[in-house]
Every structure is written in C-alpha cells, then in structure tokens.
Amino acid sequence: MNEIKKLIFLLFAIFLFCYFFYLLDSNEILEIKHDGLKSFVYFGIIIFSFFSILFAFLSFEGIKLKVLFSFIPIIAFIQILNFGIINTLLNASSWKTQTIVYQNKFDDSKKVEFQMLDIGFAGYDKRTVEVNYITDWFFISKNKGIYNSDWKKINKEVNELELEY
Incomplete structure (x- = not known):
C-alpha cells in the first residue's frame, strides 16, 4: 500500500507541475515555446487533474486534508470544463x-517577432509581439507598438512552421 501512495503522490506532483505551467501559459505570463513541453502540460492537466482528485481521497484519512488536497485539482478541472476540453487540446x-x-x-x-499559430482546420492565427526569451523553451511576450532607436530593423526570415510561400 505504501508504494501505491508514493505513486499517487508522484502523480499529484506531476499535476502541480502541469497546472503551474498551464496557468502561466494560458494567461500569457510565461509562454512555452517548446512543443513537447507544452503538449505535456496541456494534456497532463486534463489527465492528472482527475488522478489528483483521487490522490486526496485515497491518501488522507481526515476530511480537512481531503478537502485541502482536492481543492486545486477540482478548480483545475472546472477551468478545463469551462474553457472546453477540445479548446484546451487545440491550444x-x-x-x-x-x-x-x-x-x-x-x-x-x-x-x-511576427508569429503564427496553427489552429488546425481554421488556418493560422497571426500576431506581432515583442518577446523576451528567458530560455529557448520559455518567453515573455507583450504587445508594444513603438520601436525607437534602441531597436534595429532586421526582417530576418525564420519560418518555424516551414510554410511554402
């Protein structure tokens, strides 16, 4: 039984990791650039929120601890249902x-940067934003329109979507 509690605790820790980065990315505070990590976070938040609710009820005996540890997964699950599971997967x-x-x-x-987002059958979403790269996997973006002498115009083609045009 002790190994099962350790496994359930590991699933809860993964849920907290996913939920933390989900909140940062969905609110555009710290955006995830790496596709693998972003997919793990968005798919993980859906899957692990359910298992984290089970974690609270299987691991603790007191009602206060059950309520305390199930509060965050329930809030996450309500957010996902409110936004839509399909919309969460598409994002x-x-x-x-x-x-x-x-x-x-x-x-x-x-x-x-001029950036594009593949939104599936509906085409591409486009935006031009100022980005500040924290690492190769994370960046902070903000809409800013005035570029003074601190900026040099380079118009460098990157084409990360590998579009032919």
Whole structure:
C-alpha cells in the first residue's frame, strides 16, 4: 500500500507541475515555446487533474486534508470544463516565429517577432509581439507598438512552421 501512495503522490506532483505551467501559459505570463513541453502540460492537466482528485481521497484519512488536497485539482478541472476540453487540446500548440522584425541593440534576447499559430482546420492565427526569451523553451511576450532607436530593423526570415510561400 505504501508504494501505491508514493505513486499517487508522484502523480499529484506531476499535476502541480502541469497546472503551474498551464496557468502561466494560458494567461500569457510565461509562454512555452517548446512543443513537447507544452503538449505535456496541456494534456497532463486534463489527465492528472482527475488522478489528483483521487490522490486526496485515497491518501488522507481526515476530511480537512481531503478537502485541502482536492481543492486545486477540482478548480483545475472546472477551468478545463469551462474553457472546453477540445479548446484546451487545440491550444497545446505553440506560437512559431516566422519573421524577426526588430532586434534590440542592447539585449539580444529581446526581439519583435511576427508569429503564427496553427489552429488546425481554421488556418493560422497571426500576431506581432515583442518577446523576451528567458530560455529557448520559455518567453515573455507583450504587445508594444513603438520601436525607437534602441531597436534595429532586421526582417530576418525564420519560418518555424516551414510554410511554402
């Protein structure tokens, strides 16, 4: 029985990891650039929220601990149901850089990029945003429209979606 509790605790820890990055990415606070990680987070939040609810009821005997540890998974599950399971799965793809429009002269991690998102049968969503890369897997984006002398125009074609045009 002790091994089962350890496994259930591991599933709960994976759920917390997925939920943390899901909240950051879905609210566009810290966006995930790596497709594998983003898919794991978005698919994991759906799967592990259910198992995390079971974690609370199987691991704890007191009603207070059951309620405390089932609160976050229930909130996550309600958020997913409110947004829609299909919409959550469709948002598992990440924004791809097509063109780097501007580069900051003083900080190489800051760029203005034209990005596209493959939204399936409906085509592509497009945006031009200022991005600040934390790592190759994470970036912070913001809509900014004025680019002064701190920026140099480079118009570098990246084509991460590998579109032919």
